[in-house]
Amino acid sequence: MTIASPRVWDQPADRTPTDRAPADRAPADGATADHRGLPTTFGAGGSEPYAQALQGEDNVLYLHGHRTDADPGAAARVSTMHAGRWSAGADAIDRALVAGVAGPVLDIGCGPGRMIQAALDEGLDAFGVDVSPTAVRIALIAGLAVLQRSVFDYIPLEGTWATLLLVDGNIGIGGDPDALLDRCVSLLAADGVLVVEVHRDPEHDLAYEGTLHDAAGHTSDAFPWAEIGVSALRRRAANVGLVQVAEWTRGGRSFARFARA
Ligand SMILES: C[S@@+](CC[C@H](N)C(=O)[O-])C[C@H]1O[C@@H](n2cnc3c(N)ncnc32)[C@H](O)[C@@H]1O
Numbered sequence: 001m002t003i004a005s006p007r008v009w010d011q012p013a014d015r016t017p018t019d020r021a022p023a024d025r026a027p028a029d030g031a032t033a034d035h036r037g038l039p040t041t042f043g044a045g046g047s048e049p050y051a052q053a054l055q056g057e058d059n060v061l062y063l064h065g066h067r068t069d070a071d072p073g074a075a076a077r078v079s080t081m082h083a084g085r086w087s088a089g090a091d092a093i094d095r096a097l098v099a100g101v102a103g104p105v106l107d108i109g110c111g112p113g114r115m116i117q118a119a120l121d122e123g124l125d126a127f128g129v130d131v132s133p134t135a136v137r138i139a140l141i142a143g144l145a146v147l148q149r150s151v152f153d154y155i156p157l158e159g160t161w162a163t164l165l166l167v168d169g170n171i172g173i174g175g176d177p178d179a180l181l182d183r184c185v186s187l188l189a190a191d192g193v194l195v196v197e198v199h200r201d202p203e204h205d206l207a208y209e210g211t212l213h214d215a216a217g218h219t220s221d222a223f224p225w226a227e228i229g230v231s232a233l234r235r236r237a238a239n240v241g242l243v244q245v246a247e248w249t250r251g252g253r254s255f256a257r258f259a260r261a
Helices: 049-055 083-087 092-098 114-121 133-141 170-175 177-187 230-238
Strands: 060-066 077-082 105-108 126-130 146-148 161-166 188-198 205-214 223-228 242-250 253-260
Touching: 049 060, 049 083, 049 133, 049 205, 060 083, 077 083, 092 114, 092 161, 105 114, 114 126, 126 133, 133 146, 161 170, 161 177, 170 177, 170 188, 170 205, 170 223, 177 188, 177 230, 177 242, 188 230, 188 242, 223 230, 230 242, 230 253
Parallel strands: 105 126, 105 161, 126 146, 161 188
Antiparallel strands: 060 077, 060 205, 188 253, 205 223, 242 253
């Protein structure tokens, strides 16, 4: 296994962040319940269903979406997520995402790190960033180079990443795709590419408050999340100077690639 150069990651972890989305600042100490009034991140807080799923056998998760402007009594939209897929090795569809891209690769919201490993297998320098202490611990044990930190906090090599990955719905991070796209622009090299897994409905564009649940009754705190299809994302990307250069669907999953206009 390739161990990525520590040179990239030996920056001070507590350097003052220069670019944070107000809606998505994660506690630097990895605590999930937010004692500073900052929003929780994906699946964190409460009885920690995301952390449980990454460590256990039962790893089907249910993402409940509540529109912030909806009647509090209104039923939540529920989508099913399989954390087992995130903990497993990359499949052929995942591997195709990093075939032919350039390094260094940064997987944003990398979870346990299957996409980092897939990129390493392609001979690329590859790194991950994630706020989840459990996901980061699993990735580190696997020998992967990951930072436990919000993507909106200080990230080494800012402005020089050749490839950024936002897969498994991670365009939803922070619940504000405009802020996340803007952050990606600041991370990308001049000739870098951003690979995004998008919603299968091209016009879908939805931000909401999510809670994560599992079959055992574990429930997270509420966190901001979003889903977006390719046409809606293309319009938002144009506002931050990105142009779509490719799109494809495979195995029921849809993707798009963006570069600077
Ligand atoms: C839908 S899961 C994706 C799983 C992941 N791609 C994998 O392969 O395991 C979303 C991931 O984004 C992470 N995340 C949420 N907010 C984040 C943030 N602000 N910065 C970095 N990672 C974040 C979560 O901790 C979680 O691991």
